[in-house]
Amino acid sequence: MRTRECTGVRDLLPRYCEDGLDAPEISAVEAHLASCSECAEFRNRLVSSWNLLDSWDVPDPPLGFSGRILARLHEERRNVWLRKALPAAALLLIMLGLVWLSVSSDRERSDNLAGRTLTSPQQVVGQPPASEEEIIATLELLEEKEFYDNIEELKKIDYLPLVDEKENGRDNRDNRSQALEVYSS
Amino acid sequence: MEDTDRLLMERVRKGDEKAFEMLVARHQRMVYSLACRFMNDEHEADDIAQETFIRVYRAASSYVPTAKFSTWLYTIVRNLCFNAIRKRNTARILPLDDEAVPEPVSPAASQLEVLLGNQIRDRIAAAVAKLPENMRLAVLLHKFNGMQYDEIAEIFQCSVNAVKLRVHRAKAILAAELGDLKDET
Numbered sequence: 254m255r256t257r258e259c260t261g262v263r264d265l266l267p268r269y270c271e272d273g274l275d276a277p278e279i280s281a282v283e284a285h286l287a288s289c290s291e292c293a294e295f296r297n298r299l300v301s302s303w304n305l306l307d308s309w310d311v312p313d314p315p316l317g318f319s320g321r322i323l324a325r326l327h328e329e330r331r332n333v334w335l336r337k338a339l340p341a342a343a344l345l346l347i348m349l350g351l352v353w354l355s356v357s358s359d360r361e362r363s364d365n366l367a368g369r370t371l372t373s374p375q376q377v378v379g380q381p382p383a384s385e386e387e388i389i390a391t392l393e394l395l396e397e398k399e400f401y402d403n404i405e406e407l408k409k410i411d412y413l414p415l416v417d418e419k420e421n422g423r424d425n426r427d428n429r430s431q432a433l434e435v436y437s438s
Numbered sequence: 439m440e441d442t443d444r445l446l447m448e449r450v451r452k453g454d455e456k457a458f459e460m461l462v463a464r465h466q467r468m469v470y471s472l473a474c475r476f477m478n479d480e481h482e483a484d485d486i487a488q489e490t491f492i493r494v495y496r497a498a499s500s501y502v503p504t505a506k507f508s509t510w511l512y513t514i515v516r517n518l519c520f521n522a523i524r525k526r527n528t529a530r531i532l533p534l535d536d537e538a539v540p541e542p543v544s545p546a547a548s549q550l551e552v553l554l555g556n557q558i559r560d561r562i563a564a565a566v567a568k569l570p571e572n573m574r575l576a577v578l579l580h581k582f583n584g585m586q587y588d589e590i591a592e593i594f595q596c597s598v599n600a601v602k603l604r605v606h607r608a609k610a611i612l613a614a615e616l617g618d619l620k621d622e623t
Contacts, residue, residue: 267606298617302565303609305616306581308555309562314470315484319462322491323455329492 258285262292266299443507450498458498462491465508468583469515475578476519478563486518493518505592512583513593516575523571558619565615569608576601577608 262285268274269282286293443464449457469490474483493514501510566574572594579585579593587605591598 263610267609268602270609273602295613295617298613299609302612302616302619303581305558305619306562306566306612309475309559309566311471311474311483312480314466314487315480318466318470318484318487319459319491322462322488322495323459325488325492326495 255291259289259292262286262289263295266292266296270296270300270303444503447498447501447503447507450495451501458491458495461494465511466491469511472512472515472578472583473519475563475566475582476575477522478567482522486515486522489518490514506589508583508585509589509592512579512585516593519575520571561616561619565612568615569611573604573608573611576604577612580605 262282265274265278265282269279274282286296443461446457446461446464450461466487470483470487473486473490474480477483477486490511494511566577569577576590576594579590580587585593587598587601590601594601
């Protein structure tokens with residue numbers, strides 16, 4: 254019949270079999286084994302089953318084991334190279350395509366320009382030159398425009414009699430003209 | 439042995455393929471047999487062993503010899519084995535009954551020995567397969583790969599006592615499963 258002592262000894266038996274117990278424990282276990290046939294039988298089973306594992310043979314690695322590993326590595330390296338090379342190649346192709354497009358459009362444009370100068374030289378040459386009056390009038394217009402654009406600066410001058418821009422329903426341009434007249438007088 | 443492994447790894451790190459081949463040749467048998475016993479399947483063991491060495495090669499550039507090379511190597515095997523087990527949705531059912539083993543009509547004495555040997559091997563494999571994964575691997579590393587408890591603890595990243603406890607419990611389980619085999623043989 255299994256007692257509490259049996260349970261305790263059976264817990265110690267694996268260590269006992271490995272010489273992992275200290276002297277008092279060894280004495281206690283051996284005393285119990287001498288008096289308990291069931292635990293002694295369990296000890297025998299413990300040892301025999303552990304030793305039985307030695308008979309568990311497994312085959313060697315299959316033939317060409319290391320060769321297949323190296324083949325896999327070579328394949329992997331090739332794939333890595335391809336993974337790196339393909340985007341680079343694609344990028345290069347795109348860049349080449351862009352350069353080609355740019356060059357061809359430049360050439361087309363220059364061809365067109367050359368065509369124009371060759372086909373209508375008379376239009377350019379035959380146009381009468383602008384008179385001095387026309388040039389001065391244009392410049393005055395430009396100055397005037399610049400002046401109107403800077404009207405805000407004029408508003409800051411104290412003595413300038415400014416007219417309200419909304420007065421009498423006139424538009425801004427009229428007000429500016431009025432201001433100009435006052436200022437110039 | 440350990441120094442040689444480190445030197446070989448140093449050479450592998452520099453891209454020496456011959457050194458890698460030597461490393462594989464030195465450890466392939468132990469790695470394969472461990473995977474074979476753990477998975478109880480030669481094809482899966484082949485895959486795991488190959489993948490182990492592939493990972494060794496990949497990690498060679500970052501390998502720092504803080505621990506024994508074999509400890510590092512078996513840590514890789516452990517991870518791959520556990521992953522493979524996880525991939526198995528259902529537990530592998532081993533032929534435990536005699537009906538599953540092909541029986542010759544009139545076996546000669548040598549055939550009978552082979553048959554008996556196969557039966558014993560199957561019983562052992564089945565008993566070991568019943569062990570929880572951590573316990574199983576600890577037993578295999580201790581029994582077949584000659585690893586000490588402290589080395590196994592490093593692989594499992596647990597205490598030495600935890601490993602001892604696992605192995606001792608496994609021994610008790612195996613005694614219950616295989617204890618009767620000694621009488622049969």
